Amino acid sequence: MFTDVSSYSLPKSEYTHRRKTLASKLEENTAVVLYAGHAPVASLDESYPFLPNRTFFYLTGIEQEDSVLIMIKHPRSNKTGGSSVLETRLYIHPREPEKEKWTGKRLAAVEAEEISGISDVRLLPKFKDDLSEILESNLKIAWDETDHSHERAHLEKELAGTDRFDSALDISGFVTLLRMVKSPAEIDAIRKAIKVTEESLEVLEQNLRPGMRECEALAILECEMVKRGSLFQSFSTIAAGGKNTLCLHYPTPKALLNDGDMLQIDCGARAGGYCSDISRAYAVNGKRNDRQQALFELIQECKKTALSAIHPGATIESVNNETRKTAAAGLRSLGVIGSSEADALSSCKRYYWHNTLHHMGLDVHDVCDREMVFVPGMVFAVEPGIYIPEWGFGFRVEDDVLVTDDGSEYLSTPQS
Numbered sequence: 301m302f303t304d305v306s307s308y309s310l311p312k313s314e315y316t317h318r319r320k321t322l323a324s325k326l327e328e329n330t331a332v333v334l335y336a337g338h339a340p341v342a343s344l345d346e347s348y349p350f351l352p353n354r355t356f357f358y359l360t361g362i363e364q365e366d367s368v369l370i371m372i373k374h375p376r377s378n379k380t381g382g383s384s385v386l387e388t389r390l391y392i393h394p395r396e397p398e399k400e401k402w403t404g405k406r407l408a409a410v411e412a413e414e415i416s417g418i419s420d421v422r423l424l425p426k427f428k429d430d431l432s433e434i435l436e437s438n439l440k441i442a443w444d445e446t447d448h449s450h451e452r453a454h455l456e457k458e459l460a461g462t463d464r465f466d467s468a469l470d471i472s473g474f475v476t477l478l479r480m481v482k483s484p485a486e487i488d489a490i491r492k493a494i495k496v497t498e499e500s501l502e503v504l505e506q507n508l509r510p511g512m513r514e515c516e517a518l519a520i521l522e523c524e525m526v527k528r529g530s531l532f533q534s535f536s537t538i539a540a541g542g543k544n545t546l547c548l549h550y551p552t553p554k555a556l557l558n559d560g561d562m563l564q565i566d567c568g569a570r571a572g573g574y575c576s577d578i579s580r581a582y583a584v585n586g587k588r589n590d591r592q593q594a595l596f597e598l599i600q601e602c603k604k605t606a607l608s609a610i611h612p613g614a615t616i617e618s619v620n621n622e623t624r625k626t627a628a629a630g631l632r633s634l635g636v637i638g639s640s641e642a643d644a645l646s647s648c649k650r651y652y653w654h655n656t657l658h659h660m661g662l663d664v665h666d667v668c669d670r671e672m673v674f675v676p677g678m679v680f681a682v683e684p685g686i687y688i689p690e691w692g693f694g695f696r697v698e699d700d701v702l703v704t705d706d707g708s709e710y711l712s713t714p715q716s
């Protein structure tokens with residue numbers, strides 16, 4: 301029995317709640333227009349995989365190309381019992397049996413409603429007229445300025461040079477603040493994604509042996525994650541052996557894994573759209589040599605420091621600073637940084653290349669305000685990494701962590 305996330309999704313109440321929260325921040329007489337977007341062309345008739353615009357997905361749960369969300373906040377009136385009214389519409393492609401022979405089944409209106417909780421589902425051919433009506437009205441336009449789709453570019457063009465353009469509201473900052481703090485349903489989705497990743501890593505660990513190639517290790521992981529229903533991963537899986545571990549996002553995993561090498565894995569399955577992000581450092585022959593063990597232990601020390609530095613009130617910078625101190629002290633006692641080097645912390649930068657942690661959610665490096673102090677419900681991937689060119693290898697060990705009321709807890713099971 302293994303974890304299956306193929307039909308895992310968040311409840312529609314989650315999306316309804318998010319839209320209400322966003323609407324509560326809007327002025328009356330505002331129309332929010334958000335586009336799902338379209339898969340970019342890779343070459344000729346080949347496209348890249350489709351990932352919906354995250355703001356659109358966050359508010360709808362819909363993953364179908366070209367869909368559009370419109371939310372209109374109407375003013376209070378006697379008719380509405382003194383409260384403002386939120387009108388929410390979702391536009392989707394009509395069913396087209398001929399096209400669906402190629403592309404697979406499109407959502408029926410009732411299915412789109414079941415996912416999103418939006419009862420007013422309209423067909424896309426109607427969108428043009430409906431949008432014109434909004435543009436002719438006196439509604440203030442709100443949109444996502446981080447959306448670079450050609451649909452939004454088109455809308456921008458239509459409004460360019462008008463007061464409507466100048467008064468248009470960018471909601472991306474507000475949605476970022478919402479996305480930074482995860483609800484119980486989001487944390488559940490992340491836990492599911494982690495479970496898939498961990499089960500897949502376990503299969504790799506059981507099968508890892510000298511003589512294998514990096515891409516074979518990668519293929520085992522991909523196979524296991526896909527088997528469990530995670531068809532698109534959080535990012536391209538990294539499998540780097542030996543000296544290739546000195547390249548953080550190593551793109552060409554073709555080398556042989558030799559007896560005595562370390563293998564760096566960095567991967568993450570998705571569940572319900574949510575990411576996981578886990579890095580493991582394995583000895584290819586199953587046993588770390590002295591140097592490998594020493595570095596592994598130092599990174600574990602850094603993890604401990606990071607964990608105790610993550611709590612409500614902390615910041616990305618404070619966790620980074622604390623963790624680098626541990627790394628610097630460790631590198632000095634390993635003799636990597638000479639005792640004559642006065643400033644161990646700045647010398648440490650030669651070996652500690654990247655940040656210790658990043659927000660994780662719908663995006664693997666999730667949207668955030670980097671200065672914002674931590675509050676319960678934030679989720680981070682914590683990945684201290686030390687890379688020692690003089691030793692010919694380096695690695696990171698990465699786990700996913702939830703900020704709790706009084707500190708933090710692992711969502712993943714740390715490597716031992």
Ligand SMILES: [Mn+2]
Nearest residue numbers: 577681683698
């Ligand atoms: Mn990461």
